[in-house]
Amino acid sequence: MQGHIDSVTGFAIGGGFLFSSSFDKTVQVWSLQDFSQIHTFKGHEHKVMAVIYVDEELPLCISGDGGGGIFLWSTSVPMGKEPLKKWYEQKDWRYSGIHALTTAGNGYLYTGSGDRSVKAWSLQDGTLSCIMDGHKSVVSTLAAHDGILYSGSWDGTIRLWSLTDHSPLTVLGNDLPGTATSVLSLIANQNILVAALENGQIKVWRDDVFKKSTQCHGGAILACVMEGKWLFTGGWDKIVNVQELFGDEFQVDTRPVASIQGSSVVTALLCWQGKLFIGHGDRTIKVYYHGK
Structure with a gap:
């Protein structure tokens, strides 16, 4: 799938569409039926760093950019050219925009x-x-x-916050041996938390107890996603690794299953109904069928 003119940064799915964000300052909308490009959301003045789909009161595509802009787009057909709403973070001297977005169904x-x-x-x-x-x-x-917001940072830690009152709950990762390495992607799934790191490792917690660290890439892991017991990771080494996550209440382990060799840095991953979407630094999006 080709349509972006710069690196893909994120994916979201909803309402029968795939949404892809990019350094090219746009969000592209694709049909999930035939993977054709059907619309472009334009208006960001900076690189779009993250995109999500929300269906609370209205179905929305939300995108955040490197200048602190947050844009809400209607996904009703026909899609409009202007965002329904947009606002900006307050800027200060440390400022470098929006890096991540999520919602939790709580408004x-x-x-x-x-x-x-x-x-x-x-x-x-x-x-x-x-x-x-x-x-x-x-x-x-x-x-x-499950009532918890997880935030990962370049400082090497993951912080847990209550979604009820936004109070801090605990910090993970600051007590692990070795120097801090940036957390670049997170998966929270049932009682499992997976963190993908800049040093090519994944770290796994179960019920907030650290269980395992595995070296699975030769460079930074920029994206990770999970479907069932299958864990997909990708990054600087241009490879998507597929691992099976298994274990019991006492231990968690991973087993390498397969890998997909790409031609460019892997920048975004998303699983949906047996399909794996891979976003690349060379502007392309590839779709694989990964079966059962």
């Missing part, structure tokens, strides 16, 4: 920022509801599951 949009904070915004009117401070560097990835 808030959560952003991970270059100013080291996690912010909660009202999805209704875009007002800033809460700022969660604690990280010492860029908040690069967010995940929400």
Whole structure:
């Protein structure tokens, strides 16, 4: 799938569409029927770093950019050229924009920022509801599951926040041996938390207890996604590795299953109904059928 003119940065799926964000300052909309490109959301003045799909009151595509812009787009057909709503983070000297987005079905949009904070915004009117401070560097990835918001940072830690009152719960990763290495992607799935790191490792926690660290790439892991017991990771070494995650209440282990050799850096991954979408630094999106 070709349509972007710069690196792909993220994926979201909803309403029968695939949404892809890019350094080219756009979000492309693709049909999940035949993978054709059907619309382009334009308006960002900076690189679009993250994209999500939300269906709470209205079906929305939400994109965040490197200048702190947050844009809400209607996904109703025919799709419009202008965002339904947009607002901007307040800028300061440490500032480097939005790096991550997520929602949790509670009326808030959560952003991970270059100013080291996690912010909660009202999805209704875009007002800033809460700022969660604690990280010492860029908040690069967010995940929400079962009442908890997880934030990963370049400072090497993962912070857990209550989705009820946004209070801090605990910090993971700061007690692990070795020097801190940036957390670049997170998966929160049932009672399992997987973190993908800049040094090519994944770290796995079960019920917030550290279980395993595995070296699975020769460079930074920029994206990871899970479907069932299958874990997909990809990054600088241009490879997507497929691993089976298994174990019991006492231990968690991984088993290499397969790998896909690509021609460019892997920048985004998404699983949907037996298909694996891979976004690349060379602007392309590839779709693989991964079966059962």
